[in-house]
Amino acid sequence: MPKPYPREFRDDVVRVARQREDGVSIKQIATDFGISETCLQNWLRQADVEDGAKPGATRAEADEARELRKRVRLLEQENEVLRRAAAYFAQAHLPKMTYPLVTELAADGIPVAVTCRVLKLSRQPYYRWLADPITNAELVEAYRANALFDAHRDDPEFGHRLLADEARDAGEPMADRTAWRITSANGWWSAFGKKKGRNGKRPGPPVHDDLCAVTDEDGRVRHEFTADSRNRLWLTDITEHRTGEGELYLCAVKDVFSGKIVGYSIDSRMKSRLVVNAINNAAALRGDVAGCVLHSDRGSQFRSRKVIRVLARHRMVGSMGRVGAAGDNAAMESFFALLQKNVLNRRSWATREELRIAIVTWIERTYHRRRRQARLGRLTPVEFETIMNQNLALAA
Numbered sequence: 001m002p003k004p005y006p007r008e009f010r011d012d013v014v015r016v017a018r019q020r021e022d023g024v025s026i027k028q029i030a031t032d033f034g035i036s037e038t039c040l041q042n043w044l045r046q047a048d049v050e051d052g053a054k055p056g057a058t059r060a061e062a063d064e065a066r067e068l069r070k071r072v073r074l075l076e077q078e079n080e081v082l083r084r085a086a087a088y089f090a091q092a093h094l095p096k097m098t099y100p101l102v103t104e105l106a107a108d109g110i111p112v113a114v115t116c117r118v119l120k121l122s123r124q125p126y127y128r129w130l131a132d133p134i135t136n137a138e139l140v141e142a143y144r145a146n147a148l149f150d151a152h153r154d155d156p157e158f159g160h161r162l163l164a165d166e167a168r169d170a171g172e173p174m175a176d177r178t179a180w181r182i183t184s185a186n187g188w189w190s191a192f193g194k195k196k197g198r199n200g201k202r203p204g205p206p207v208h209d210d211l212c213a214v215t216d217e218d219g220r221v222r223h224e225f226t227a228d229s230r231n232r233l234w235l236t237d238i239t240e241h242r243t244g245e246g247e248l249y250l251c252a253v254k255d256v257f258s259g260k261i262v263g264y265s266i267d268s269r270m271k272s273r274l275v276v277n278a279i280n281n282a283a284a285l286r287g288d289v290a291g292c293v294l295h296s297d298r299g300s301q302f303r304s305r306k307v308i309r310v311l312a313r314h315r316m317v318g319s320m321g322r323v324g325a326a327g328d329n330a331a332m333e334s335f336f337a338l339l340q341k342n343v344l345n346r347r348s349w350a351t352r353e354e355l356r357i358a359i360v361t362w363i364e365r366t367y368h369r370r371r372r373q374a375r376l377g378r379l380t381p382v383e384f385e386t387i388m389n390q391n392l393a394l395a396a
Contacts, residue, residue, distance in 0.1 A: 005035075013040060014047045077110050081118045099129050145182050147172035152188045159190045207303045208318035212295050223321070225295075225331045227257040230385065231286050234262065234294045235332040236278065238270060238301065239339065244350040250339075250359060251278040251301075253294070254332055255286075258388075259373055260381035261335070261363050262286050266356050272304035279307070283314045290315035297321050297329055335367075342366070 017029050017040060030040040049056035057065070088101050102115045116123050144167060151158065151166035158166070164179035183189070212223045212233070227233040233256040240249045249270040253263040263282025267274050283289050294311060296302040298320050311318050321329055343362045349355040368382050376384040 010043055014043050017044055018047075074114065077114045078118050080108075081105060081110060081115050085119060099126055102126055103130065141182070144172050144174050144178065145186065148179060148182055149186070149188065152183070157190055160184075163188075206298050206320040207308060208320045210321055211293050211317065211319035212321075223330070225256050227255070230255055230257045230388075231289050231292045232257060234282065234292055235329060236275070236294060236296045236302070237329055237332040237336065238274065238299065239336045240270065241340075241344045241349070241355060243352050243355050244348070245352050248349075248352045248355050249274060251275050252332070252335065252363075253278050253282040254335055256331060258381045258385045259335075259376065260368060260385060264363070266359065268352055270301065272301045272306045275301045275304075275307050276310045279310050279314070279316075283316075291317065293317045293319050295319040295321070295329065338367070338371075339363075 027037045030037045048054040147167035151163045160180040235254045238251045251274045265277035
């Protein structure tokens with residue numbers, strides 16, 4: 001189906017057709033603008049309706065009617081979802097699994113998006129479940145978990161052994177150890193004896209392999225941060241500093257080839273959006289970054305789905321170090337140490353805006369163009385990249 005013509009173009013064609021000179025036909029105007037005569041006549045007819053010269057439904061009225069029909073259809077679908085869901089969960093001896101209901105409704109013409117919105121489900125886990133259906137063992141586990149949850153809901157003070165007894169009485173036999181594993185994994189603790197965590201949150205699992213790790217002959221793991229050209233290996237991390245208005249967070253992206261900060265983002269909140277903006281800024285400034293490896297630690301911001309999606313959009317490759325190993329990102333930590341010593345700790349900062357200007361000025365003016373690095377042959381990052389780009393141009 002061809003794309004509709006822009007509204008401004010249609011108005012201009014109608015305006016020309018209405019003010020055409022004597023002897024100029026509608027067909028000639030349509031030919032001049034590259035449209036069919038029937039199309040132009042329809043536009044003129046609709047324009048007369050819009051101006052009130054002819055009876056008929058205006059574009060606004062047609063749009064409103066279309067939206068009302070769409071809304072009615074959506075409400076009918078939502079009511080059908082609620083009706084089917086009530087009947088589905090009212091049946092006895094069924095596992096309390098919602099995804100099969102979503103599949104049944106989709107087969108009957110109810111969009112998955114509508115069903116998930118009404119039932120307050122996320123679509124991505126559903127599609128993952130649909131692509132990899134559950135095994136018999138997982139189904140048995142689900143039955144057991146449902147029986148344990150029912151018992152826990154009826155008697156919140158029961159521990160896992162009493163919950164296992166109740167589940168066995170309900171027809172779901174299991175060992176006490178199995179009941180403990182299921183209840184602890186879901187956080188179904190007794191109201192009288194919930195165990196507290198150790199020291200804070202446990203680190204999350206890595207979402208990328210460690211592409212910078214190298215194992216030596218002794219079996220020890222070390223990291224090599226080297227690159228033979230620009231946009232091959234980037235490092236990133238987040239640092240924070242206090243101001244009179246609160247914390248200020250900086251996410252910086254460093255190109256290992258020259259040591260240049262190719263992108264950064266500064267904000268008052270340490271969310272995944274901070275990392276996404278830094279990556280987008282770096283990609284916009286560096287151009288083609290396909291295949292570039294971005295190495296980070298295992299912070300929750302770097303493991304978020306937003307960051308994974310932005311890496312895929314730029315066709316970059318993610319890499320993550322180990323937990324509690326600062327050396328896995330030592331090159332980035334060294335930059336933050338310089339920033340801390342040269343800017344952040346020099347004095348107290350009253351406002352976030354004041355500190356932001358100081359950080360940006362130091363990166364662009366001092367670190368990039370005045371601070372010479374021994375590994376670059378006593379050149380600044382900007383000088384080093386300029387010389388290397390010239391050499392590449394001459395070689396080509």
